[in-house]
Amino acid sequence: QSALTQPASVSGSPGQSITISCTGTSSDVGGYNLVSWYQQHPGKAPKLMIYEDIRRPSGISNRFSGSKSYNTASLTISGLQAEDESVYFCCSYAGRNTFMFGGGTKLTVL
Amino acid sequence: EVQLVESGGGLVQPGGSLRLSCAASGFSFSRYWMSWVRQAPGKGLEWVANIKEDGSEKNYVDSVKGRFTISRDNAKNSLDLQMNSLRAEDAAVYYCASGWLPFDHWGQGALVIVSS
Numbered sequence: 001q002s003a004l005t006q007p008a009s010v011s012g013s014p015g016q017s018i019t020i021s022c023t024g025t026s027s028d029v030g031g032y033n034l035v036s037w038y039q040q041h042p043g044k045a046p047k048l049m050i051y052e053d054i055r056r057p058s059g060i061s062n063r064f065s066g067s068k069s070y071n072t073a074s075l076t077i078s079g080l081q082a083e084d085e086s087v088y089f090c091c092s093y094a095g096r097n098t099f100m101f102g103g104g105t106k107l108t109v110l
Numbered sequence: 111e112v113q114l115v116e117s118g119g120g121l122v123q124p125g126g127s128l129r130l131s132c133a134a135s136g137f138s139f140s141r142y143w144m145s146w147v148r149q150a151p152g153k154g155l156e157w158v159a160n161i162k163e164d165g166s167e168k169n170y171v172d173s174v175k176g177r178f179t180i181s182r183d184n185a186k187n188s189l190d191l192q193m194n195s196l197r198a199e200d201a202a203v204y205y206c207a208s209g210w211l212p213f214d215h216w217g218q219g220a221l222v223i224v225s226s
Contacts, residue, residue, distance in 0.1 A: 003154060036212035045205060045219060046155065051212035089155050093211050097169040099157040
C-alpha cells in the first residue's frame with residue numbers, strides 16, 4: 001500500500017492560481033470518483049476542501065476546485081490568499097474498504 | 111456543532127498497549143462510518159482503520175492488522191482504538207474522523223509516543 005504521489009511543495013504569489021497534483025493508479029485514483037482533498041495548518045486537524053473528485057463542501061470558497069484525468073487528480077486554488085498557505089493532502093478510495101493518502105504538498109504564498 | 115475529542119494518548123514502551131477513545135457530539139454518530147487516521151511527526155496522513163455505522167464491519171491498514179482493534183459504542187457516542195504490540199513506527203498523532211469518504215470532520219488528535 002504505497003502513498004499517492006504529490007509534489008513536496010508548490011508556491012505562488014497572491015492572486016495567482018496554483019495546481020497540486022495527486023497521482024495514483026487505476027486501482028485507486030483512476031478507479032473511483034472518490035478523491036478528496038484536505039487542508040492542514042501547522043498543529044491543526046485536517047479540513048475537508050474537496051470530495052468526490054470535484055465537489056466542494058458548503059462553506060468552502062469557490063476558489064478551490066478539483067479535477068481528475070485518468071490516474072491523476074488535481075486541486076486548483078485560484079486567487080491565492082495568504083491564508084491558503086498550508087499543507088494539502090489528497091486521499092483516494094483504494095478498494096476493499098481501504099483508503100490511501102498522498103504524502104502532502106506544502107503550499108507557500110510568496 | 112460537530113465535535114470529536116480524542117483521549118488516551120501517551121508514552122508507551124515498545125510491545126506495550128494503549129487504548130484511544132474519541133467522544134463524538136453534534137451529529138448522529140450512529141449513522142456514520144468512523145475512522146482512525148494517524149500522522150507520524152513531520153510526515154503525511156495514513157488511514158489506520160474504520161468501522162461501519164453498526165459496528166458490523168471493520169477494516170484495517172495491513173501494518174496494524176492483528177495488533178489494533180477498532181470498536182464503537184453508539185449508546186455513548188464513542189469510538190475506541192485498542193493498540194497492542196506497539197512498535198516505534200506506530201508513534202504518531204492519531205485522529206478520529208467521521209464519514210466513510212470523505213472524512214468530513216476530524217478531532218484534534220491524540221499523541222502516541224512509543225519509546226523505551
